[in-house]
Amino acid sequence: MTPVLDVKNLSTHFMTRRGVLKAVDDVSFTVGQREIVGLVGESGSGKSITGFSILGLVDPPGRVVSGQILFNGEDLLKMPPTAMRTIRGKRIAMIFQDPMMTLNPVLSVGTQMVETVLAHDKVSRAEARQRSRDALGLVGIPSPEERLDSYPHQFSGGMRQRVAIAIALLHRPDLIIADEPTTALDVTIQSQILFEIKRLAGEFGMALIWISHDLGVVAALADRIMVMYAGKIVEAGQVDGVLTEPRHPYTSGLLSAVPAAVPRGEPLRPIPGFAPSPLSRPSGCAFRDRCARATEICATEPMLEIAADREFRCFHPHLGRAA
Amino acid sequence: MTTALIEAVDVSRRFSRKLDYAEKIANLFGAGLEEKTVHAVDEVNLAVYPGEVVGLVGESGCGKSTLGRVMAGIMPTSGGEVRWQGKALTSLEGAEKRSMRLSAQMIFQDPMSTLNPRKKVIDLIGEAPKVHGIVKGREMRDYVASLAERVGLDATYLDRYPHQFSGGQRQRIGIARALAVKPKLLVCDESVAALDVSIQAQILNLFMDLKREFGLTYLFISHDLGVVKHICDRVVVMYLGRVVESATPDELFDNPKHPYTQALIRELPSVTDRRRVFTPIKGEIPSPLHPPPGCHFHPRCPMAFDRCRVERPALKQNSAGHVSACHLNDLPANEIKNVAAEPAI
Ligand SMILES: Nc1ncnc2c1ncn2[C@@H]1O[C@H](COP(=O)(O)OP(=O)(O)OP(=O)(O)O)[C@@H](O)[C@H]1O
Ligand SMILES: Nc1ncnc2c1ncn2[C@@H]1O[C@H](COP(=O)(O)OP(=O)(O)OP(=O)(O)O)[C@@H](O)[C@H]1O
Ligand code: SF4
Ligand code: SF4
Ligand SMILES: [Mg+2]
Ligand SMILES: [Mg+2]
Numbered sequence: 081m082t083p084v085l086d087v088k089n090l091s092t093h094f095m096t097r098r099g100v101l102k103a104v105d106d107v108s109f110t111v112g113q114r115e116i117v118g119l120v121g122e123s124g125s126g127k128s129i130t131g132f133s134i135l136g137l138v139d140p141p142g143r144v145v146s147g148q149i150l151f152n153g154e155d156l157l158k159m160p161p162t163a164m165r166t167i168r169g170k171r172i173a174m175i176f177q178d179p180m181m182t183l184n185p186v187l188s189v190g191t192q193m194v195e196t197v198l199a200h201d202k203v204s205r206a207e208a209r210q211r212s213r214d215a216l217g218l219v220g221i222p223s224p225e226e227r228l229d230s231y232p233h234q235f236s237g238g239m240r241q242r243v244a245i246a247i248a249l250l251h252r253p254d255l256i257i258a259d260e261p262t263t264a265l266d267v268t269i270q271s272q273i274l275f276e277i278k279r280l281a282g283e284f285g286m287a288l289i290w291i292s293h294d295l296g297v298v299a300a301l302a303d304r305i306m307v308m309y310a311g312k313i314v315e316a317g318q319v320d321g322v323l324t325e326p327r328h329p330y331t332s333g334l335l336s337a338v339p340a341a342v343p344r345g346e347p348l349r350p351i352p353g354f355a356p357s358p359l360s361r362p363s364g365c366a367f368r369d370r371c372a373r374a375t376e377i378c379a380t381e382p383m384l385e386i387a388a389d390r391e392f393r394c395f396h397p398h399l400g401r402a403a
Numbered sequence: 404m405t406t407a408l409i410e411a412v413d414v415s416r417r418f419s420r421k422l423d424y425a426e427k428i429a430n431l432f433g434a435g436l437e438e439k440t441v442h443a444v445d446e447v448n449l450a451v452y453p454g455e456v457v458g459l460v461g462e463s464g465c466g467k468s469t470l471g472r473v474m475a476g477i478m479p480t481s482g483g484e485v486r487w488q489g490k491a492l493t494s495l496e497g498a499e500k501r502s503m504r505l506s507a508q509m510i511f512q513d514p515m516s517t518l519n520p521r522k523k524v525i526d527l528i529g530e531a532p533k534v535h536g537i538v539k540g541r542e543m544r545d546y547v548a549s550l551a552e553r554v555g556l557d558a559t560y561l562d563r564y565p566h567q568f569s570g571g572q573r574q575r576i577g578i579a580r581a582l583a584v585k586p587k588l589l590v591c592d593e594s595v596a597a598l599d600v601s602i603q604a605q606i607l608n609l610f611m612d613l614k615r616e617f618g619l620t621y622l623f624i625s626h627d628l629g630v631v632k633h634i635c636d637r638v639v640v641m642y643l644g645r646v647v648e649s650a651t652p653d654e655l656f657d658n659p660k661h662p663y664t665q666a667l668i669r670e671l672p673s674v675t676d677r678r679r680v681f682t683p684i685k686g687e688i689p690s691p692l693h694p695p696p697g698c699h700f701h702p703r704c705p706m707a708f709d710r711c712r713v714e715r716p717a718l719k720q721n722s723a724g725h726v727s728a729c730h731l732n733d734l735p736a737n738e739i740k741n742v743a744a745e746p747a748i
Contacts, residue, residue, distance in 0.1 A: 098559070120599070121599065122599050122601070122602075123570070123571030123572060123597070123598055123599045123602050124568075124569040124571065124572055128569060128570065177570040177597070178513060178570065179513075180513060180515060180516060222690035222691075222692075223692050223693065226439070226692060234418070234441075235464075236463055236464040236468060237463070237468060237513060237592075237593065238463025238464060238626075239463060239464050242463070259570075260570065260596075260597060265463050265626060266461060266462045266463055266626040266667065267626065267628065267667055267670040267671055268462060268667060268670050269462060270626070270670075293571075293596075293598060293599050293600060293603070294627070295600065296629070296671075334599065334600050334601055337600045337601040337603070337604040338600050338604075338629065339629045339632070339633035339634075340629055342633075344632060344633055344653070345633065345634070347608050347611065348603075348604035348605075348607055348608055348633070349604060350602065350604035350605040350608065351601040354555055354557070355555075357559055359559070
């Protein structure tokens with residue numbers, strides 16, 4: 081079966097005054113039909129920019145400088161802008177990290193949703209409104225009919241996030257890129273939305289890229305997980321395997337940093353040091369200044385190791401269960 | 404007994420949507436449309452003592468951010484009063500008022516909506532401490548750089564604008580900005596939600612250090628119960644505008660009393676326990692536009708009985724430092740089982 085999405089050697093750079101910022105640096109991955117892929121990683125590692133690149137939303141001074149993005153076999157990077165507009169919203173939808181990127185503050189939520197429906201489908205206004213109301217209900221917005229007339233600022237933070245999710249679901253796209261869509265939601269609503277999304281993914285054959293910092297959510301939702309650090313995917317594989325037996329030291333560092341890893345009230349264990357500035361990353365493995373396992377060879381670029389169901393970039397991976 | 408640093412006394416906050424022109428005309432013809440009022444916060448009492456970390460959790464839309472804003476003194480109440488070191492905020496004047504304004508800082512949930520897009524980071528963080536004489540103009544850059552370092556922001560970024568940052572970087576700008584004026588109280592609204600767990604750990608350690616070093620006090624709003632459990636001295640649970648339970652984290656997580664709290668804890672996702680099935684709370688999420696009568700949770704509560712549908716449960720003490728608002732508190736333990744056995748209607 082061809083994957084819905086096949087990203088090959090994608091690089092997206094920002095040409096800043098201080099130099100070239102490699103936000104996404106030679107990233108390759110695939111997303112199969114109905115597959116849910118979790119994308120986690122360091123803040124600033126390029127997760128959102130990867131999503132923007134797929135949708136053709138990178139603005140200057142940023143630019144996709146190389147690679148291919150095959151969507152159902154077609155290269156999105158070669159597609160004319162008009163064709164791209166049809167795909168965006170209709171067949172690939174993005175739920176942005178900041179819901180105010182989706183929502184226009186001066187229009188009521190209902191107007192925005194109805195316009196979104198009408199942009200791609202020839203249906204009556206009444207039908208478009210009906211669909212909008214159903215979508216709001218699906219993500220657990222109470223009194224959806226009345227809420228259609230509300231403006232974004234009249235919603236709580238989590239409700240705005242849910243409206244953004246509802247908008248993405250309006251056209252039942254083939255692929256949804258969800259950028260931390262549930263960070264502001266309490267666990268009961270989060271689990272309701274995860275439940276609905278999983279159901280929809282199965283029923284309508286939607287595939288999902290789920291960007292999140294919450295390893296618990298990714299563990300519960302995703303089939304596969306990819307871990308990004310400094311513009312690169314440093315580890316990828318089945319969720320179970322990666323979270324219980326991480327190979328890459330960055331992944332295992334993340335797992336040790338969660339609050340549950342230390343007794344209550346004790347200092348948490350962040351990964352020592354800081355992420356390198358993307359303008360001056362060390363040569364070779366970008367993690368080496370912070371890595372307890374680093375040796376001289378790490379100053380050269382670690383190649384992608386592919387072993388049964390797991391990929392990673394590291395010269396000295398953890399083997400067996402992580403400590 | 405020490406005075407609370409900040410205290411909400413019977414605080415309510417309502418938002419009403421006025422009828423628009425067309426609706427007013429419709430009413431002339433007898434449409435009977437009413438103003439819609441959201442009871443975002445409904446008679447809440449909450450005291451936060453110096454050096455305490457109080458967690459505020461609850462369903463999305465239950466009024467946490469609104470209560471946070473009201474307690475930070477940046478949004479007026481519609482009923483009740485907020486007291487700063489024992490004095491009503493509305494009675495503060497002059498220097499006292501200015502000092503409170505500076506001492507209570509809020510870190511907002513949507514960093515983008517509160518950062519002026521036309522200002523560079525150096526000014527976003529450094530302007531207030533300069534204006535208030537906390538640093539001298541020529542020391543400002545060093546001061547901001549040291550704050551940036553503490554929250555893990557690269558000091559070479561200081562001359563950039565907010566849109567050039569990733570989501571988590573923006574959140575850290577908001578944190579540095581609040582810390583820059585040396586507050587006594589920090590209201591943190593989902594302040595670590597957009598950070599990867601390593602940076603999150605770093606910021607939480609920073610918060611705990613500041614508490615130890617300077618006795619900083621926190622109202623910590625978060626949906627992340629793992630984080631709340633770890634750093635808070637006390638956790639307050641809200642449901643639809645009201646406080647329904649409050650206890651120490653150990654008590655709350657081991658021995659939750661309110662059925663909503665019990666559901667929250669049951670749904671907690673974790674890395675080790677991989678659940679593939681989700682069991683969301685049944686029933687429609689109630690609307691703050693039409694809150695259900697009696698106990699707000701009754702339409703979804705598996706334990707609800709007749710009294711719940713008519714009478715609002717008061718907060719009662721379950722044990723020292725543990726209070727909850729549920730009618731089950733008045734029933735002997737053996738009868739609770741009987742109630743639970745009846746199917747909820
Ligand atoms: N418009 C821009 N100009 C310059 N640099 C940018 C711009 N937008 C993003 N960047 C940089 O690109 C890098 C990747 O950003 P991205 O938003 O993809 O991070 P992220 O992984 O989504 O992080 P987070 O988890 O914090 O949201 C960051 O270092 C960021 O500072
Ligand atoms: N400016 C406003 N105008 C009208 N209604 C508002 C306004 N601000 C908040 N509300 C309403 O008040 C209620 C509480 O909102 P609040 O933002 O306090 O919730 P919250 O608990 O912080 O939720 P979340 O976890 O989703 O951020 C919501 O129903 C919201 O729609
Ligand atoms: S390649 Fe070397 S520095 Fe990089 S993660 Fe592996 S051991 Fe550490
Ligand atoms: S008062 Fe009644 S409805 Fe409310 S939580 Fe308790 S048992 Fe449930
Ligand atoms: Mg991002
Ligand atoms: Mg909020």
